Amino acid sequence: xxxxxxxxxxxxxxxxxxxxxxxxxxxxxxxxxxxxxxxxxxxxxxxxxxxxxxxxxxxxxxxxxxxxxxxxxxxxxxxxxxxxxxxxxxxxxxxxxxxxxxxxxxxxxxxxxxxxxxxxxxxxxxxxxxxxxxxxxxxxxxxxxxxxxxxxxxxxxxxxxxxxxxxxxxxxxxxxxxxxxxxxxxxxxxxxxxxxxxxxxxxxxxxxxxxxxxxxxxxxxxxxxxxxxxxxxxxxxxxxxxxxxxxxxxxxxxxxxxxxxxxxxxxxxxxxxxxxxxxxxxxxxxxxxxxxxxxxxxxxxxxxxxxxxxxxxxxxxxxxxxxxxxxxxxxxxxxxxxxxxxxxxxxxxxxxxxxxxxxxxxxxxxxxxxxxxxxxxxxxxxxxxxxxxxxxxxxxxxxxxxxxxxxxxxxxxxxxxxxxxxxxxxxxxxxxxxxxxxxxxxxxxxxxxxxxxxxxxxxxxxxxxxxxxxxxxxxxxxxxxxxxxxxxxxxxxxxxxxxxxxxxxxxxxxxxxxxxxxxxxxxxxxxxxxxxxxxxxxxxxxxx
Numbered sequence: 001x002x003x004x005x006x007x008x009x010x011x012x013x014x015x016x017x018x019x020x021x022x023x024x025x026x027x028x029x030x031x032x033x034x035x036x037x038x039x040x041x042x043x044x045x046x047x048x049x050x051x052x053x054x055x056x057x058x059x060x061x062x063x064x065x066x067x068x069x070x071x072x073x074x075x076x077x078x079x080x081x082x083x084x085x086x087x088x089x090x091x092x093x094x095x096x097x098x099x100x101x102x103x104x105x106x107x108x109x110x111x112x113x114x115x116x117x118x119x120x121x122x123x124x125x126x127x128x129x130x131x132x133x134x135x136x137x138x139x140x141x142x143x144x145x146x147x148x149x150x151x152x153x154x155x156x157x158x159x160x161x162x163x164x165x166x167x168x169x170x171x172x173x174x175x176x177x178x179x180x181x182x183x184x185x186x187x188x189x190x191x192x193x194x195x196x197x198x199x200x201x202x203x204x205x206x207x208x209x210x211x212x213x214x215x216x217x218x219x220x221x222x223x224x225x226x227x228x229x230x231x232x233x234x235x236x237x238x239x240x241x242x243x244x245x246x247x248x249x250x251x252x253x254x255x256x257x258x259x260x261x262x263x264x265x266x267x268x269x270x271x272x273x274x275x276x277x278x279x280x281x282x283x284x285x286x287x288x289x290x291x292x293x294x295x296x297x298x299x300x301x302x303x304x305x306x307x308x309x310x311x312x313x314x315x316x317x318x319x320x321x322x323x324x325x326x327x328x329x330x331x332x333x334x335x336x337x338x339x340x341x342x343x344x345x346x347x348x349x350x351x352x353x354x355x356x357x358x359x360x361x362x363x364x365x366x367x368x369x370x371x372x373x374x375x376x377x378x379x380x381x382x383x384x385x386x387x388x389x390x391x392x393x394x395x396x397x398x399x400x401x402x403x404x405x406x407x408x409x410x411x412x413x414x415x416x417x418x419x420x421x422x423x424x425x426x427x428x429x430x431x432x433x434x435x436x437x438x439x440x441x442x443x444x445x446x447x448x449x450x451x452x453x454x455x456x457x458x459x460x461x462x463x464x465x466x467x468x469x470x471x472x473x474x475x476x477x478x479x480x481x482x483x484x485x486x487x488x489x490x491x492x493x494x495x496x497x498x499x500x501x502x503x504x505x506x507x508x509x510x511x512x513x514x515x516x517x518x519x520x521x522x523x524x525x526x527x528x529x530x531x532x533x534x535x536x537x538x539x540x541x542x543x544x
Contacts, residue, residue, distance in 0.1 A: 025094045031498035032094060035063055036101040038502040039070035043513065044077050045520045050222070051195025052081030056104060059088025059207040060200035061095060063497045064489050066102065068226035068233060069198055071512075075519035084108055084192060088207040089177075111188070111208050116180040117173065124175035134164045138337045143182050144218065149329035150203065150210035151178050152338070157205045162324035162340040181208030185215040197223040202244050203327050217241060224523075230285050231485040231544050232477050235519065235530035243528055245332035248430040250473035251532050256466055264469060267476075267541075271468030274475035274543035275415055279396045284544050285475070286491035287411070290364035296394035301401035308387040310357045315453060318402035319346060319360045320410045321374060331409060333427035335443045342408060342426055343378075345443065349450035351383035356453060361389040361398055363410070404455055413437055414474075417467035422455035431470060436463040473531070478538035484508035484515065485544075 056069070073079050084106040085099050091110070099107060131137035137155075140148045155164045158174055165171070185208055197216050202225055204210035216223050217240060227234040227247060236247040256264065278288040281296070305312040321343060322328070328338045336342040343360075350358045362374035374388050382388070389398060399405075399415060404422040407413050409429030417423050417436035424438050426446040432439045438460045440446035454460075477485075484504065487497045505512055522533045535541065 025092050028495055028498060029094065029097075031495065032063065033097065033101065035498045035501040036066060036098055038505050039067055040102050042070050042074035042505070042516070044074050044079055045516050046077050048078040048081055049076045049520065049523055050078050050081075052078065052083075053106075053192065053194050054078055054081050054083045055189075055192060055194040055197040055216075055221075056083050056085045057197075057199045057201075057209070057212075058085035058095060058099065058104075058107075059091060059110075059209075061092060061098070062200075062489060063494055063501065064228055064486055065200050065226070066098065067486065067501055068228060068235075070102070071233060071516065072198065072224060072226050072235065072519065075516040076523055077520075078196065079103060081195075082106065084194070086111070086188075086212075090206060108188070108192075111181040111184040111212065112177050116184060117176045120176040120179040120183075121172060123179055124172050127175060127179075128166060128172060131166065133166060135337055137164060137166065143179065144186060144211075144214065146182060146211060146214050147329075149334070150214075151175065153327045153329055154178060154204040154210070156325040156338060157327065160325055163338050178204060178208065178211065182211040182215075184208075185212040186218070188212075189215045189219045189221060193219075194221050197221055199223050199225050199238075201225070202238065202247070203330065213238065213244060214241070217244075228486045228489060229531075230475055231488065232531060233486060233515065233519075235522070237523070237528045242332070245330070246528055248331070249529060249532070250430070250470050251535075253433050253435070253466075255532075255536075256469055259469075264465065267472040268465045268468040270476050270541050270543055271471035271473075272418065275418055275468070275471050277543070278475070279399075279415065283475075286488050287364065289491075291395040291412075295392065297392055298397040299389075299393045299401065300397065304359065304387070304401050305357075308357070308384075310385070310387075314355060314357050314385075315403040316357045316359055316401060317350075317404045317406055318398055318412075318416075319343075319350075319358055320405060320407040320412045321360065321362050322408050322410060323363045323365050328408070331429045333408075333429065335427045335446075339408065345447055346406065346426075346450055347378065347382070347386060349447040350386055353385065353451045357385045357387070359387050359389050359398065359402065361393075361395070362391060364391075364395065406450070411474075414467045414471050417462070418464050418471065420462040420464050422460055422462070424449055424454060434463075434466060434470060435461065436467045472541065472543070473535050475543045476535060476541045477543070478534060479540040479542045480514060480538070481511050482508060484511035 083104045085104045086108045087095055087110050089110050089112060127140055131140050138148055138152050142148055142151060152164060155171065155174055159165055159168055199209060199213060201209040202213040223238045225236040225238060225247060227236060238244055277283045278285065279292050281293040301312065322339050324339050360374055360378065378388060395412065405412060405416040406424045408426060413423045413425065413431060423436065424440065425432055426440050431437060440449060487500060518534055519530065522530045525533065527533050
């Protein structure tokens with residue numbers, strides 16, 4: 001009876017959410033029509049560089065995604081190829097108009113439906129039974145050899161928690177849906193035989209992006225993922241499994257090694273300028289505003305040591321956590337089940353480090369998501385030499401107080417390194433190959449380093465210039481763009497984005513055309529990432 005009531009309540013909330021979505025779609029419909037017509041009118045840059053038919057992910061109904069798709073299509077010239085839209089389970093009533101205005105004539109069925117999910121429930125329960133717990137699920141063998149972390153991370157996201165709860169009432173349905181999507185994606189790619197695909201994501205969340213990406217890889221279909229970071233277009237080509245994890249790589253160490261000294265210095269200056277703007281709360285970038293923007297209070301080393309009763313002569317190591325449920329294995333890491341597992345290993349090792357104090361700082365987006373907090377995760381694992389940074393303390397003052405940093409793949413690593421502070425990372429990420437951080441050799445080696453003042457071992461050296469150059473690739477963009485930029489997917493409302501698109505495309509037409517030409521050159525080059533290609537070609541750069 002209790003479960004029936006809970007199910008009814010969840011159903012009522014879901015119905016209310018659908019009503020809200022419908023009302024919002026109707027309200028923004030005029031602005032959506034104007035924006036999509038402007039996107040569809042982008043000038044094509046030449047004959048198609050890709051083969052058809054083209055499979056188009058239509059599950060992510062965000063105006064910025066369609067703008068990025070439109071830029072990619074115009075640049076590569078595939079608007080006259082047959083395009084097949086793949087909607088998601090939660091696609092809204094506005095999608096039909098979007099596809100019509102974008103000239104996409106074929107609409108496929110979503111990867112899953114109720115019957116397909118029902119057919120996989122027995123298999124889902126068997127997987128969960130064999131797994132037994134979260135660790136077992138993380139190591140599960142899944143169809144087509146898909147890494148279990150694709151399913152695991154999707155469950156984290158759905159449950160909005162730090163570790164997957166196998167007792168969650170909806171977990172069997174989620175696993176059955178994931179399985180149905182995996183089989184359906186493979187069948188779809190075999191039947192449609194696309195020559196090219198455009199995906200909004202490559203990790204499975206509510207929709208089967210991860211299983212679709214891997215089906216495309218298995219069948220040899222190239223794809224591009226049009227992302228947007230830091231107000232700029234970040235295109236990501238995927239043709240093999242390792243490519244999936246490279247979407248945020250800013251610049252390779254070997255490229256920096258080969259740079260002329262003048263180029264290195266100019267990039268380092270730009271990177272330092274961008275970081276100082278970010279640390280001062282003056283960056284337009286969303287995460288930077290959360291960490292360093294208005295409303296943050298300072299906290300000196302002296303105040304920190306007094307608050308926790310620490311000896312100020314002992315070194316302080318900052319532990320910067322990530323958003324707990326936000327795809328821990330995004331960059332291909334495998335040593336830890338999730339961020340909760342990593343933090344648990346870290347704190348147990350830290351408790352035995354008699355000569356070091358540790359300050360644990362939650363991700364600034366924790367409060368924005370209003371989900372899992374650092375205090376929820378630490379519980380009884382806190383020792384006298386471990387303190388928790390209160391939310392609202394300025395990240396810059398914490399960095400100034402700390403002697404070193406430990407983070408999984410937080411961007412703070414580059415800021416600490418830029419100021420010559422040692423950084424330890426437990427697993428691979430998007431900057432682990434650069435010498436300004438130290439990558440632990442294994443899970444055990446990581447815990448061993450936490451127990452001691454590891455940066456005095458002689459196997460790490462500061463390289464502030466290199467850290468600044470990487471920052472230049474992250475936050476920089478060509479000066480020719482002028483006012484041409486993309487609004488943030490998260491920080492900006494869809495209303496604002498939709499209203500801005502037509503005016504900005506018109507006002508920045510010369511820059512947009514140069515962007516399209518650069519995209520075309522990038523794709524023809526065979527390189528995986530667009531933004532580093534664009535930075536490399538630019539003679540004059542600026543930053544957000």
